[in-house]
Amino acid sequence: MVKPTAKFSFMEEYKTYKLSDLVDFQNGFAFKSTDFLCNGKYKIIRIKELKNGLVKFFEDTASVLSDPDEIMSKFLVNKGDVIFALTGDPVNKSNPNSWVGRVSLYTHNETAYLNQRTCKLTNYRGVVPKYLYYFFRHYENFYSLASKATGSANQANISTKTLGETNVELPSLKVQNKVVDIIYSLDSKIELNRRINDNLEQQAQALFKSWFVDFEPFKGEKFVESQLGMIPKGWKVGTLSDLLDIRYGKDHKKLNDGNIPVYGSGGIMRLADGILYNGESVLIPRKGTLNNVLYVNWPFWTVDTMFYSIEKVPNVAKYCHLLLSKLDLASMNSGSAVPSMTTDILNKIQVIVANQDVFSSFNECISSLYLKAKINLDENKRLSETRDLLLPKLMSGRLIIKDLHS
Secondary structure (H helix, E strand, O other), X not given: OOOOOOOOOOOOOOXXXXXXXXXXXXXXXXXXXXXXXXXXXXXXXXXXXXXXXXXXXXXXXXXXXXXXXXXXXXXXXXXXXXXXXXXXXXXXXXXXXXXXXXXXEOOOOOOEEEEOOEEEEEOOOOOOHHXXXXXXXXXXXXXXXXXXXXXOOOOEEOOHHHHHOOEEEEOOHHHHHHHHHHHHHHHHHHHHHHHHHHHHHHHHHHHHHHXXXXXXHHOOXXXXXXXXXXXXXXXXXXXXXXXXXXXXXXXXXXXXXXEEEEEEOOEEEEEEOOOXXXXXXXXXXXXXXXXXXEEEEEEEXXXXXXXXXXXXXXXXXXXXXXXXXXXXXXXXXXXXXXXXXXXXXXXXXXXXXXXXXXXXXXXXXXXXXXXXXXXXXXXXXXXXXXXXXXXXXXXXOOXXXXXXXX
């Protein structure tokens, strides 16, 4: 685990500024949906791409082809830019990762465009950009900002005027930089582990393709016709319901805080004290981001926007996770306003059902990749806890930095 290495101490006066005294704001451009392409030159950062403090691109992230001219260049986003969501859920919703006013850091190397109802900070004056990012990542500051939003019970909005009137307490530039160095060292390791896990999943998908698409380990065997093409003799085509028992998540609001992850369709929402299931499971979104299929093998809870599953056949959870991850579940959407999935659609998905010994061998083949990913997830959990413990103390000036080594 990465440990902060700073040895300095600061107990100095913090000065209060309006955010508008420190930065300017650039709203995003109102692109038309007809402008969007699947594989354009420049990706579009919409509200949905602002996830867990970072900008995350998805398979369905929109893009455009046109190069920026003098007018459009101001809407470009570059690495290190700080971005706010000006529309989102109000604070009465249970998932802060979807709240209005959430802040994200752009960490990608490629340039992108900023879409409407988002804004970026520009023209910094006497403040370190990442310090402001971490200031608004601090839960109390974030909650205070989001609470100023206006709108309905289901959608809240905040203006750059309101954002600019927010009070920000700042130490000297020297202290700002050292605070950023400490927190960013933790975030950098977390991001590295995420990228390693992305690579591990790509390796697992490559093995899945080798075994169940190209059938490379079975080239010497006899093949027979099926609804899904040629498959090894003795295998069959079935449905997902042959392999998994798909179940609904449950309400989490009455759970107390704890250390058990509670999953919604966007990922972990909170940590609670209840266990809905303990074991290998494939989590499948019911509402929202339908392609965010997850694999877990630890105690968990899912809410009503996320299905969980129990194996009907031993050693098929990882196989089903990889299978569903490569399908475009979003294209099977049964909803209108909100993307939705049903058990009926999922249960009827056609799958190749191999022999039990094949499933067991494949599970053994890829288990080391999933184990490495779990180790990285556990480390990221510890790093995140350390960061979240340090952040409010560093932001308030209560922490003497040299004490971090004790």
